[in-house]
Structure formats: C-alpha cells, structure tokens
Amino acid sequence: MSAERYNRQIILKGFGEEAQQQLLRAKVLVIGAGGLGCPALQYLAAAGIGHIGIVDDDTISLSNLHRQILFSTADIGKLKVEVAAKRLQEMNTQIGIIRHPIRLQKNNILDILSRYDYILDGTDNFESRYLINDACALLNKPLIFAAVSGFEGQLAIFNAPDHLTPSTNYRDLFPIAPDKGEVANCAENGVLGVLPGILGTMAAAETIKLIAGIGQPLTNKILSYNLLTQEQYTINISHGGGYTLPKTVDEFLNMDYQDTSEGPQGYIEIDASELVKLQQQESTILIDVRERHEVPVLDKQIFTQVPMSEFGAFMSKEFYQKHVVLICQHGIRSVAAAEAMQEKYGDAKKIYSLKGGIVKWRDHFLRP
Amino acid sequence: MKIEMISFGKIAEFINNQKIDVDGIADTDAFKQYLENQFPALKSMKYKLALNKNIIQENTEITNNATIAIMPPFSGG
Numbered sequence: 001m002s003a004e005r006y007n008r009q010i011i012l013k014g015f016g017e018e019a020q021q022q023l024l025r026a027k028v029l030v031i032g033a034g035g036l037g038c039p040a041l042q043y044l045a046a047a048g049i050g051h052i053g054i055v056d057d058d059t060i061s062l063s064n065l066h067r068q069i070l071f072s073t074a075d076i077g078k079l080k081v082e083v084a085a086k087r088l089q090e091m092n093t094q095i096g097i098i099r100h101p102i103r104l105q106k107n108n109i110l111d112i113l114s115r116y117d118y119i120l121d122g123t124d125n126f127e128s129r130y131l132i133n134d135a136c137a138l139l140n141k142p143l144i145f146a147a148v149s150g151f152e153g154q155l156a157i158f159n160a161p162d163h164l165t166p167s168t169n170y171r172d173l174f175p176i177a178p179d180k181g182e183v184a185n186c187a188e189n190g191v192l193g194v195l196p197g198i199l200g201t202m203a204a205a206e207t208i209k210l211i212a213g214i215g216q217p218l219t220n221k222i223l224s225y226n227l228l229t230q231e232q233y234t235i236n237i238s239h240g241g242g243y244t245l246p247k248t249v250d251e252f253l254n255m256d257y258q259d260t261s262e263g264p265q266g267y268i269e270i271d272a273s274e275l276v277k278l279q280q281q282e283s284t285i286l287i288d289v290r291e292r293h294e295v296p297v298l299d300k301q302i303f304t305q306v307p308m309s310e311f312g313a314f315m316s317k318e319f320y321q322k323h324v325v326l327i328c329q330h331g332i333r334s335v336a337a338a339e340a341m342q343e344k345y346g347d348a349k350k351i352y353s354l355k356g357g358i359v360k361w362r363d364h365f366l367r368p
Numbered sequence: 369m370k371i372e373m374i375s376f377g378k379i380a381e382f383i384n385n386q387k388i389d390v391d392g393i394a395d396t397d398a399f400k401q402y403l404e405n406q407f408p409a410l411k412s413m414k415y416k417l418a419l420n421k422n423i424i425q426e427n428t429e430i431t432n433n434a435t436i437a438i439m440p441p442f443s444g445g
Contacts, residue, residue, distance in 0.1 A: 129443055
C-alpha cells in the first residue's frame, strides 16, 4: 500500500493507519452502476477499498449522463461495468475491481454476495431491492441502502447489529413491495442528477464508517434527505412483524420477487419511457407486428414492419440486433410475438413487448 | 391533542407538513384512521409511521405535542 496516496485520511485524527488497513482488507459489492453507484464507486475506490465488485447488466445511454458521472458521451452503448471498472482502475491502480456484467436473480445472487463483506444497494427498482435485502439477511451481510424519489433520498444500513438493537432489515420498514406502478421509478419520474450524487456519496461514507468502525453509522436508522430544503430527518428502526424472510436457501429460491426477467414468460413488458430508453441503445430493433393496412402508420425508418401473418418467415432468418421490441395496436399480438421470439432465442436476445400498444402511448408515436 | 405531521416523498405532494389540534386521537391506530379519512389517497399506498423518530411497529399511545412522520418507500437510483 502506498501510504502517500492515502496520506490525508491516514493523518486524520480518529482514522489513521489501522482504519486504512481495514479499508484495504474490505470487499465491497456495489449493485447498480447508475446515479447512486457511480459516485459511491468513485469514493470507495479513491479511499482504498481493497476489493470492489460492480454489478450491472445495462449499457450506457445518453439520458444516463446527467447523473452517472463515471461515463462520457463516447461511452454510449458500452457496458456500464466495463467503463466504470476501467475508469476506477485508472484512478486507483492499487485496488482490485471485479466486473459482474449480469442481472442479479434468485439463482445467482447468493453466490455473488457471498464473495463480499459489505453490500451497497444502488439499484432503481423494488424487485431488486427486496431480492438484495432478503439475500443479505440470509447471508448475514451488512447492507448499505440508498434510494431517491423526486428531490428526496433515503439512506440506511440494514442487517448490521448495534449495541442496542439486533439487526433490522428493509422489511421492518416496508414488509412487502408496492404493486408495480404504485411508486414510479427514475425513468418515469425524473431526477436532478446531483441528488443521487449526494445520496451515493453518503452511502460511500456510511460504508467507510462501518468498515473503519468510526462515528455512528446509520445502523438500524433511516435518514431522509431533502435536497430542496437541505433538511435531514433520522428515524430509529425496530424489529417489526408481518413479513416472511427466507431462512434457508430453499425458502429463498421459492420466494416471488416479481422478477420479469426470470418469470415464466421470459420476455419483458415495457412502457413508453422504457421504449425511448431502448431506442437510444445500440443493437435494438423495433418491430411493428400489425398488418400493413393498419393505422396510424409509423415511421418505417424507425419501426421495421413485420406483420404477424409474415412473422414465421421473418423468424426463419437471422438478424444481429440483441434487443427486440415488439409493438402492435393494443399490446396483445406483440405479446404473442414476444413469446414466439423468446422460445426461439431464449437468453440470446432480450425481448420486449410494449404494454398497451400504440393506442395507449398514442402521444409518443404521434409526436411530430 | 397537538400533533406535528412530517411527510416525505410522494406523500408530501398531498400532505403538507403541519401542526394539527384534534381530539380523540389517543394512539397511532386512531391517527392512521384519521389520516386515511382525511387523505384517502393514502389507503392505496405503502407507508410507515414514526412517532417521535421511532418507527411504529404496533399500536402506540400518542402524547401531546408528538411528532409523527409519514414515510413511503423509495426505489429510485
């Protein structure tokens, strides 16, 4: 270890050489290299966390750049973990960065989490958050949780006991996940880039405090942060009931996390905002499966016309695009097309169907 | 009975931070019922109450000048 690199924190009263060694020995997994994950990763890497894992299966799109500050315009279309790992390794050559370009699911999460000491959840959806919470509880891994909504953020440390209370988990706050659509995510809701920047940085600070054993980490507490007022409000969490936490691997594997990507259907139903995101992504083909006479007529430069009556013939040919978005009038035929595609390609391609179809998202399609 | 209400996230869009002076709210169950009557949108949402900065896990007595926080889950990143 180069003491000079970390000199300014080693000479800090209440930190010192011993704390620096603890950072160096720590293995931290950051899940989601997005608005929260990017700043968290930057500070964890700079501070000298010895082993940092990054999980993300997504590629960089233009609308990420205002808040995902590890990425530049030239990186659009590249895998987030690849770009993030390269940038972080250039910044700190003395640490190990491990890439996990996958989506965490029931069948892979326990294996990956078990390789790390601390888990930082910077994901953007409830399915992942409950999956990660339950996996951390099962494996007894401290979980640093950060999330944003509008101009506000939440920050907490779960699954780490303190001297007063046995460890609590996310389900002690919210026993079951909201229904899909009950709470919008960033893609639907908008977010000022600096907000996840602040929360992600605070999550990195909590991780460092927890590892180094300094200060009072937010163990068994949840902090609410308001960007517009700069107010913070901290609430003590106690153990609650009314929920089921899987106690064994078998119980965990039998839980329902509403994970569309591993559900029986395989394909993913999306809304118009996700369609926009996919349109900006490389290697995406948008397919209109309506018959040729149907209206409104979509721009044929953007939407490839493959009517259902010709779909079998289309499927017999190969095409290179990795993401396939299927669109029809009401989102019913596109589901049938998605099922057929899923059956043929399995995991080789990602298949999407626009839920509700053109009728539901008329404004999106008829925008000048 | 004076109660200070603090709300967060989506809930703050329809419940402003405010001090209320109401009779007949002796405990957190009664407060929850009062809230959902006043703000029916809450009924279809997931949220958690905290009384004087402690999460409410079971019905708890409310004393005068209590502060109750109303918090929804966030998932964005």
